[in-house]
Amino acid sequence: MLIGQKNLLIDTQGNWGNTLTGDSAAASRYIEARLTKFALEIVFNPKTTQWNTSYDGRNQEPDNLPVKFPLLLAHGVEGIAVGLSTKILPHNFNELIDATILHLKGKPFTLYPDFLTGGMIDVSEYNKGERGGKVKVRAKINKVDKNTLSITEIPYNTTTGTLIDSILKANDKGKIKIRKIEDNTAENAEILIHLHPGTSLDIMIDALYAFSECEISLSPNACVIHCFYRRKNGAGKRPFGQHCNFYHRLFSSPKKEIRSWKRKKNRNKNLRQH
Numbered sequence: 001m002l003i004g005q006k007n008l009l010i011d012t013q014g015n016w017g018n019t020l021t022g023d024s025a026a027a028s029r030y031i032e033a034r035l036t037k038f039a040l041e042i043v044f045n046p047k048t049t050q051w052n053t054s055y056d057g058r059n060q061e062p063d064n065l066p067v068k069f070p071l072l073l074a075h076g077v078e079g080i081a082v083g084l085s086t087k088i089l090p091h092n093f094n095e096l097i098d099a100t101i102l103h104l105k106g107k108p109f110t111l112y113p114d115f116l117t118g119g120m121i122d123v124s125e126y127n128k129g130e131r132g133g134k135v136k137v138r139a140k141i142n143k144v145d146k147n148t149l150s151i152t153e154i155p156y157n158t159t160t161g162t163l164i165d166s167i168l169k170a171n172d173k174g175k176i177k178i179r180k181i182e183d184n185t186a187e188n189a190e191i192l193i194h195l196h197p198g199t200s201l202d203i204m205i206d207a208l209y210a211f212s213e214c215e216i217s218l219s220p221n222a223c224v225i226h227c228f229y230r231r232k233n234g235a236g237k238r239p240f241g242q243h244c245n246f247y248h249r250l251f252s253s254p255k256k257e258i259r260s261w262k263r264k265k266n267r268n269k270n271l272r273q274h
Contacts, residue, residue: 007036008036008038008074008075008093009035009036009038009039009043009071009102010033010034010035010036010039011033011034011035012031012032012033012035013030013031013032013033014026014031015030015031016031019116019117019159020117020154020159020160020185020188020189021159021160021161021185022159022160022161022162024249025199027054040234041068042067042069042071043065043067044065045068047060048066048068049062049063049064049065049066050062050063050066051063055128058193067232069096069098069100070091070100071264072088072224073088073090073091073096073111074090074091074093074096075090075249076088076089076090076091082154084223085221085223086221086222086223086224087218087219087220087221087222088129088220088221088222088223088224089113089129089135089156089218089220090112090113090114090115090116090156092114092242093108093113095111095112095114096111099111101222105215112193113126113129113135113156113220115137115155116151116156117154117155117156117158117189118140118152118153118154118189119137119138119139119140119154119155119156120137120138120139120140120153121135121136121137121138122136122137122138123135124171126220128222129220129221129222129265130221130222131219131221131223133217133219133220134217134218134220135217135218135220136215136216136217136218137155137156137215137216137217137218138155138209138214138215139151139153139154139163139207139208139213139214139215140152140153141205141214141229143201144192145260146201147194147197147199148193148194148195149192149193149194149195149201149205149208150190150191150192150193150194151163151189151190151191151193151214152188152189153168153189154189154191155213155214155215155216156216156218157216157218158213158216160183160185160189160191162213163191163212163214163237164181164183164191166212166213166214167181167193167208167212167214168181169212170207170208170211170212173211174231175207175210175211176208176211176212177195177196177199178193178194178195178196179194179195179196180205181193181194182194182196193208242259
């Protein structure tokens with residue numbers, strides 16, 4: 001669903017949910033999807049994709065998908081595995097194209113995350129996306145009149161619902177004082193915060209950043225798996241070591257690993273018999 005909501009690889013039809021409000025998509029029988037022209041060009045290009053016969057020999061299926069575009073950086077990814085984890089933040093499409101051209105020319109480039117939900121970002125401690133770095137993301141808060149603020153862009157990994165809940169909790173705890181809050185989000189985010197007369201708008205904006213999810217901190221950890229090795233930030237190879245014995249057994253099946261696995265299996269079988 002998230003891939004379809006980004007409108008890059010999948011051309012969607014029907015209710016696919018809303019990344020701003022967090023509303024889920026309709027049931028699969030009510031929605032349709034097809035690959036975009038961009039996806040057909042960079043993912044299933046016959047010049048770069050290797051095809052093998054399917055299990056029954058009647059069809060062809062791709063052996064792998066050698067994407068001609070840095071899709072991992074465009075979409076971002078987050079997950080954990082045995083002894084390692086990754087969190088790569090999404091990036092801007094046009095900036096990725098420019099950075100790719102500079103990289104192919106051997107020229108230096110600078111690339112920072114960009115988010116579908118908008119907002120403002122502080123990348124002073126980004127650390128090239130490696131472990132230990134962090135970025136601060138803020139909502140975009142505008143002054144409507146002397147008693148009203150509006151939020152038109154929200155931080156990444158939040159929704160209008162969670163953002164409103166954090167503001168109401170801060171109000172209940174006495175951290176901020178608001179009169180009421182309205183959610184008018186449709187195609188674009190719009191949250192109206194009505195203040196009591198005489199409240200300073202600048203002080204309220206600072207308080208929203210300090211005590212609600214109008215400002216959050218993200219900790220990236222750029223780590224990918226490549227040929228049974230862990231690569232961080234595209235530099236150097238670090239072997240998995242003991243953490244990847246399972247992956248080696250699954251794909252390469254070295255004889256030593258198979259013998260070790262059989263001994264453990266027989267030992268467990270004998271224990272069950274006793």
